[in-house]
Amino acid sequence: AQKVTQAQTEISVVEKEDVTLDCVYETRDTTYYLFWYKQPPSGELVFLIRRNSFDEQNEISGRYSWNFQKSTSSFNFTITASQVVDSAVYFCALRFIVDDKIIFGKGTRLHILP
Amino acid sequence: DGGITQSPKYLFRKEGQNVTLSCEQNLNHDAMYWYRQDPGQGLRLIYYSQIVNDFQKGDIAEGYSVSREKKESFPLTVTSAQKNPTAFYLCASSRQGAIQETQYFGPGTRLLVL
Numbered sequence: 001a002q003k004v005t006q007a008q009t010e011i012s013v014v015e016k017e018d019v020t021l022d023c024v025y026e027t028r029d030t031t032y033y034l035f036w037y038k039q040p041p042s043g044e045l046v047f048l049i050r051r052n053s054f055d056e057q058n059e060i061s062g063r064y065s066w067n068f069q070k071s072t073s074s075f076n077f078t079i080t081a082s083q084v085v086d087s088a089v090y091f092c093a094l095r096f097i098v099d100d101k102i103i104f105g106k107g108t109r110l111h112i113l114p
Numbered sequence: 115d116g117g118i119t120q121s122p123k124y125l126f127r128k129e130g131q132n133v134t135l136s137c138e139q140n141l142n143h144d145a146m147y148w149y150r151q152d153p154g155q156g157l158r159l160i161y162y163s164q165i166v167n168d169f170q171k172g173d174i175a176e177g178y179s180v181s182r183e184k185k186e187s188f189p190l191t192v193t194s195a196q197k198n199p200t201a202f203y204l205c206a207s208s209r210q211g212a213i214q215e216t217q218y219f220g221p222g223t224r225l226l227v228l
Binding site: 004009031032033035037042043044045046047050052091095096097101102103104105106107 | 154156
């Protein structure tokens with residue numbers, strides 16, 4: 001079965017703290033892509049990162065970093081020195097070849113408290 | 115500026131009424147998608163189209179219909195057969211329907227039933 005699990009429904013941290021959002025996926029495919037999206041209160045999903053199944057290099061972009069571990073089927077997202085503007089719902093997604101579908105996790109709602 | 119537009123932002127439907135949600139993109143993308151988002155849930159695929167004049171059902175197509183007469187437009191009609199239409203509807207597009215392509219999202223339409 002193809003599945004994306006974001007076990008953390010809601011997280012609250014104080015501004016400037018680091019926070020990690022977990023994403024665990026299941027797939028039988030050897031070729032797949034993983035994505036993270038941010039959904040601010042306005043509702044639009046904003047693309048953050050794409051990673052293919054053959055590239056396990058971690059990535060850093062400013063305060064954002066992603067840890068892809070194929071051995072544990074995880075693709076975790078860390079925000080360093082969080083800011084109030086980071087408050088949003090974050091979705092992890094898996095895209096695979098069969099049916100050209102993309103599966104989204106249920107999202108993690110992140111509250112950054114001033 | 116290239117992007118995806120959805121209109122209206124809010125839509126009210128009366129019982130037994132069909133309503134149409136608009137989605138337009140000027141990114142020259144071949145593939146377009148419609149998703150439904152319910153509170154606390156991830157996105158679920160309604161319909162998608164990889165090329166003009168062709169579209170496929172997603173996971174929850176019942177009660178919905180689409181057309182793809184032009185590359186830049188992919189309107190979604192919520193028919194009276196959809197018994198629980200209240201949700202947030204997101205349109206997305208990608209350069210192609212291939213799995214490595216990133217989907218970019220519009221701002222969404224919130225549909226409410228009167």
